[in-house]
Amino acid sequence: MSARPTPLSGFPEWLPAQRMIEQRFLDRIRTVFELYGYAPLETRAVEPLDQLLRKGETDKEVYVLRRLQADADDASDAALGLHFDLTVPFARFVLENAGKLHFPFKRYQIQKAWRGERPQEGRYREFTQADIDVVDRDTLGFHHEVEMPLVVADALSGLPIPPVRIQVNNRKVCEGFYRGLGLSDPDAALRAVDKLDKIGPAKVAALLAETTGATDAQAEACLALAAISAEDASFADAVRALGVSDPLLDEGLEELVRVVEAAREHAPGLLIADLKIARGLDYYTGTVYETVLRGYEGLSISSGGRYDNLASSGTDRFPGVGISIGVTRIMGLLLGKGALGISRSVPTCVLVALPAEQRRADCDRVAAALRKRGIATEVSPTAAKYGKQIRYAERRGIPFVWFPGEDGHEVKDIRSGEQGAASPDTWSPPEPDLRPVIHEG
Template identity: 45%
Template sequence: MSTDTKKQIYKPRPVTGFPEWLPEVRLVEQQWFDHIRRVFESYGFCSIETPSVEELDVLRAKGEVDKEIYVIERLHKDDNEKSDARLALHFDQTVPLARYVAQNFNELVFPFKRYQMQRVWRGERPQAGRFREFYQCDIDVIGIDTLPLHFDAEMPAIMWEVMNGLPGMEGEKIQMRISNRKILSGFMKDWGVPDPAAALRILDKIEKVGEGQTFSDLSKVCSFTGREDWNAANMLMGLAKIKATTSKDLKDQISKLRMSPGTPTYLEGIEELCTVLDHLSHLPEGAVVADLSIVRGLDYYTGTVYETVFVDDPGYGSICSGGRYDDLAGSYINKNLPGVGISVGFSRLFARMVDQKKIDVTRKSPAHILLVMTAEERRGEIAKTAQALRARGFNVEMYHAAKKIPDQLKYASRKGIPFVWFAEEDGTHQVKNMSSGEQTKTEPQSWVLPEGYARHEAA
């Protein structure tokens, strides 16, 4: 028998729809997470984390989302195990939040303000900007019985601060588009549209399919009798075309439509949207626009809704969205728990910025400083310098071997480490700026990062 056995090698290949970054990209991704976390916490939101899996019945409790759900089963099941899957990966973080609040109701303080930054999974066809596994960064506020409307305005204000502080987003123009589903749903109730949910789903796709196709689709679901001049589809299209930057502008445009005053729900939606616009008037002009075509696809939204787009690339779709829900937790607890929330499609947004080379990926290491290793017998002594620098908040890497100085400098350059530190045998110290080439004397207890490097400092 031959003893010559050839090792079998499996050539790995990427799994489509599941992003994976090199260290230099992951470093910037972490900076994004840190920035978002700081902004969320600055408004008093607390962090929670729910399991990656939920019971399948929990995920199915709101909306028709079966096609997006990944179920969890063991490859080898025991004979007495049920064949049907009981657990599934969560497709968003709002439904798990509702379950979390219901289970922990007695321990939480309301209004409950939480943020959550986790992976979610959806069974979508992978394409540019669409992943099967991706991060979302959510904030939500949940109240008992009532929730003040000013929280509906706080959501986009927070996200505006988040978006405009992300590294690489400095040159991007974004616009937050808001509406209120009560306006369209109240109108459809007044006009007797038989399937309002179907009509809202059609309007939600107006930018993707165009006005002509939207009108054609609306006409099929908007049957009515006894109306003159306008039909329901025409009126819905007229509403959906309204865009306004102020509450006065919004009311003026609505008043020009030939229509009855509407139901109380319709009028309430207009007043709520105007109130939110007024609360957001401190943001730059054009930052927020009332756009009545925004309805959001998920049926659990009942009031204010949000979508955020790139002004110069509106076809890319929404990068930040959410809205008000009257009682999402009602399927899990006998309490009225209204809430409002908004979510950043983190991975989708980040991938776009990577693809367009708008983020700095020159650093392959979080280290501010590389400590030169002149001799192995000095490793303990040099380590004390590293410890002193780390105690002051600097990230410090010690070189792994006592090699030639040019080799160590090359290593620092390849990893993008901006400073190289020399701890000399006589107790003196020097630091080399890898960008300018300047080398100066210094001390571990007094050295500071030069201006321009402050953004790399430890938080």
């Protein structure tokens, strides 16, 4: 007797009902991405290790690819690894295909990625991401930074999930403020402030003194900046009230005001300027986005920002802005809390009852006529008593059972018990029953 298999932690496998929810999420996200003009792209699962290891902090997370029976002198596969995000392969794709692309190039990617980190709530070793990016040659218009959160808001607002809150900041605001204070290492200051939620303001102040040489007054000003947040442009007045001036700070505030005001017009209450958002600012060069679900504020479900150094080749430079939705993270969070459900566990809307095995061909013709009109239909697997066939439909949540007769057909809504004559060429179910309906649990 073989042992029962043990699930692999961090590699989620959804049940069919859960997978239908995920597919519906992906359909919604894909549709919205295309409505905004993003073209589909899928890159290979593997990249050269030297490309994947450019970000030093991911060294221990990359899955290396090798053949079990590889020849000792064949190192071709040993130099490959599975991608841990979709940004690295996208940068490589842009460089390889720059001569074939039309700029600005807008693409979306919905793919799996692999990251060998310790599995915990919201973190997986295999996961699906949905990314959009816009890249251009040499320069990139700021209006793309304004559009990013609007696309994500439209994609997520059509899903049965809690409301989202998009937090935004701008690298130029932080760096310009630190420069204006007289701090010589803005990157070190960003890294210190990024630890605010984990270690608290007192330890961040000490870290600022240790890593940047900040005085007590300078550290206090950094913490005052991080404490500012607003849903409207008033955050800019709060920053200016701190009495720090720098041209880069002024530029960053102007950009952040544009992002916030556009979002307020598009979807009031969606976006908040939160100047403690520092994660990724050492990589991003402009606006940065972090998205959370209301009630699940501990984990970001979508993040991204403006980058000017994604890819370069010789004198060519390709700045861009992008944002990623963590589809698996959203699914895991909500399914784990029982906060997502679906009206039935199969796509089937109609079960055609089988009066006798000899009638299967007739029943198949009924099913084919219904399918031709877009109604998901299956024929009963056995010619059991009708009561058993109805129970088969009930267990799967199939709402209608079709009874074929030699002189006509009838269809029954097994939830209400209503039954009436019907023709496979004209009958249609109520619109809400046509496909499984996702709902909050």
